[in-house]
Amino acid sequence: MPYSADKPKLAESSDELRARIPGWGVDLDPKDRPSVPKLRFDANLNGAHWEFPERQPEKWPRERSIEHKFLTPVFGTACPPKGLSGMIRRYSYRTYSEGRAAHWLLLLAADRVDAVESTLGSLLSRRPDNPVTETGVRSEFTHHGLASRLAGKRADRAHHPLDPIIVAAPWVLAGGAVYLALSRVVRRRRT
Amino acid sequence: MQAMVYRGPYRIRVEEKDRPPIEHPNDAIVRVTRAAICGSDLHLYHGMMPDTRVGMTFGHEFVGVVDEVGPSVRNLKPGDRVMVPFNVYCGSCFYCARGLFSNCHNVNPNATAVGGIYGYSHTCGGYDGGQAEYVRVPFADVGPSPIPEWMDDDDAVLLTDALATGYFGAQLGDIVEGDVVVVFGAGPVGLYAAKSAWLMGAGRVIVIDHLDYRLEKAASFAHAETYNFAEYDDIVVHLKKITDHLGADVAIDAVGAEADGNFLQHVTAAKLKLQGGSPVALNWAIDSVRKGATISVMGAYGPMFSAVKFGDALNKGLTLRMNQCPVKRQWPRLFEHVRNGYLKPSDLVTHRIPLEHIAEAYHIFSAKLDGCIKPLIVPNAA
Ligand SMILES: NC(=O)c1ccc[n+]([C@@H]2O[C@H](COP(=O)([O-])OP(=O)(O)OC[C@H]3O[C@@H](n4cnc5c(N)ncnc54)[C@H](O)[C@@H]3O)[C@@H](O)[C@H]2O)c1
Ligand SMILES: [Zn+2]
Ligand SMILES: [Zn+2]
Numbered sequence: 001m002p003y004s005a006d007k008p009k010l011a012e013s014s015d016e017l018r019a020r021i022p023g024w025g026v027d028l029d030p031k032d033r034p035s036v037p038k039l040r041f042d043a044n045l046n047g048a049h050w051e052f053p054e055r056q057p058e059k060w061p062r063e064r065s066i067e068h069k070f071l072t073p074v075f076g077t078a079c080p081p082k083g084l085s086g087m088i089r090r091y092s093y094r095t096y097s098e099g100r101a102a103h104w105l106l107l108l109a110a111d112r113v114d115a116v117e118s119t120l121g122s123l124l125s126r127r128p129d130n131p132v133t134e135t136g137v138r139s140e141f142t143h144h145g146l147a148s149r150l151a152g153k154r155a156d157r158a159h160h161p162l163d164p165i166i167v168a169a170p171w172v173l174a175g176g177a178v179y180l181a182l183s184r185v186v187r188r189r190r191t
Numbered sequence: 192m193q194a195m196v197y198r199g200p201y202r203i204r205v206e207e208k209d210r211p212p213i214e215h216p217n218d219a220i221v222r223v224t225r226a227a228i229c230g231s232d233l234h235l236y237h238g239m240m241p242d243t244r245v246g247m248t249f250g251h252e253f254v255g256v257v258d259e260v261g262p263s264v265r266n267l268k269p270g271d272r273v274m275v276p277f278n279v280y281c282g283s284c285f286y287c288a289r290g291l292f293s294n295c296h297n298v299n300p301n302a303t304a305v306g307g308i309y310g311y312s313h314t315c316g317g318y319d320g321g322q323a324e325y326v327r328v329p330f331a332d333v334g335p336s337p338i339p340e341w342m343d344d345d346d347a348v349l350l351t352d353a354l355a356t357g358y359f360g361a362q363l364g365d366i367v368e369g370d371v372v373v374v375f376g377a378g379p380v381g382l383y384a385a386k387s388a389w390l391m392g393a394g395r396v397i398v399i400d401h402l403d404y405r406l407e408k409a410a411s412f413a414h415a416e417t418y419n420f421a422e423y424d425d426i427v428v429h430l431k432k433i434t435d436h437l438g439a440d441v442a443i444d445a446v447g448a449e450a451d452g453n454f455l456q457h458v459t460a461a462k463l464k465l466q467g468g469s470p471v472a473l474n475w476a477i478d479s480v481r482k483g484a485t486i487s488v489m490g491a492y493g494p495m496f497s498a499v500k501f502g503d504a505l506n507k508g509l510t511l512r513m514n515q516c517p518v519k520r521q522w523p524r525l526f527e528h529v530r531n532g533y534l535k536p537s538d539l540v541t542h543r544i545p546l547e548h549i550a551e552a553y554h555i556f557s558a559k560l561d562g563c564i565k566p567l568i569v570p571n572a573a
Binding site for chain 2: 001002003007008010011012014017020021022023024025026027028030033034035036038039040041042045046047048049050051052053054056057062063064065067068071072073074075076077078079081085089093098101104105107108110111112114115117118119122127129130131133134135136137138139140142143144145148149151152153154155156158159160162163166167170
């Protein structure tokens, strides 16, 4: 009880726990754990045989946080910025530090633009996006979707219906845009 | 080569991509034999992590065989079986030199607040990940380790993140003998953290979740006492009642950005992306522990602000500890624990899915279908 000095008694003693749970107490000493102390200098630099790493060639202007002094010597090259989303991303990196909400909100907005741009682009490619196979929703039928969702008291059931809406949104928006554009063309032809 | 590719929120597919080239003298190219999907991948999959680009290959939990090495690589050669920590790190910067591998300053131009992570958006460096047949591994002399010959791939792949992170999470709780430890989240990270808490001498381990099948695993795998928060009006009050109104000595948040249990928090964070993460579990931890307690946060949150109850944390004199896990620092000790049978990582594997069906794997893991706890991904070439 917090209302008096003694700590509540445990149901099991350390000896009982050691007997019941394999490995109980093998890391008992708080000082003898791999992440203690938090900062631990390693003069061998963890196998690094350089003071500062060689620089990876920069094949296109690599966007970077303005909190960095320079481009880091090594970096990922997965998806160079492109299109409108790329312009938003570059602007965000160039303009705002990580401390500014605008930086992250712009990057999130660019992600949404990227998804729409890429989906529209794919319609012109040899492999258009397929919202059905890409969501893996087929597994609902092969892996007990309904039974799993109805089992027990799951707190997430309340927002399950939102997921399809999030997936469908770019398609509905893109469809609407195409419809409006087409109907405008048709109307212009008629007049 | 075949690789998983992100196409937008909730949408991924397998594409034919070029095999990654060596881009730096200390790079290696690894042929992946096993990968896994992590709870962190779900934050990307749901479109929560800023600068997640269409076309990116996810995957920061993988093991494989070295296929090619750059000219300055000394410690690895083609044919070596290696496990690769989820951290991309240089070994030699201010942080790496002091053991903070997850905070490396030389590998992520996109942000200074986070280090490099394979397949984890451009905010974490823009590296393609290991849910593919081949992957580029920078600083091959620093991160990867040969897989001990007695360890199989299924155990090794879980040491590259989930197990190391759970074990690290228990350490940041600063557990002393007899402590009451409450773990929020019975996913792989929470289950490994609960098990690790006993190794550090916990006197009682409680696990909280809302998925009964995972709580059953918490009881059998981690010997924990379990409660389904959806069955209680107020889980904070319940936790007080079962601890003689003192509260736990240590809490571990193994839930992170998409926590359930409060509709408004979940929807503003996970669906509308208006905050960095839904801190429901973190707030429960803050309110349910005793004053002066320590909270270890392993759950991941986005870089934006989140509605955390800081006032209560201050008034209760809590210690909050957290980081991305510096994985390799945990390995020597974890190898011993696995070898001695104290930890059996692959006990949590529920699904083994071929790379070509990875869209289904994500859906199953994300919607928590079919009793899924940890899905492994097996590339065709494996
Ligand atoms: N710090 C690190 O280095 C690191 C490494 C790996 C994973 N992570 C993070 O750890 C978290 C867990 O990862 P995982 O792979 O176990 O994911 P997971 O999605 O399998 O597990 C999360 C669990 O939390 C449960 N949950 C949801 N809301 C809850 C609440 N309010 N209280 C209690 N439980 C709740 C879910 O039902 C689920 O079982 C993720 O946020 C992930 O990003 C961090
Ligand atoms: Zn992870
Ligand atoms: Zn470093």
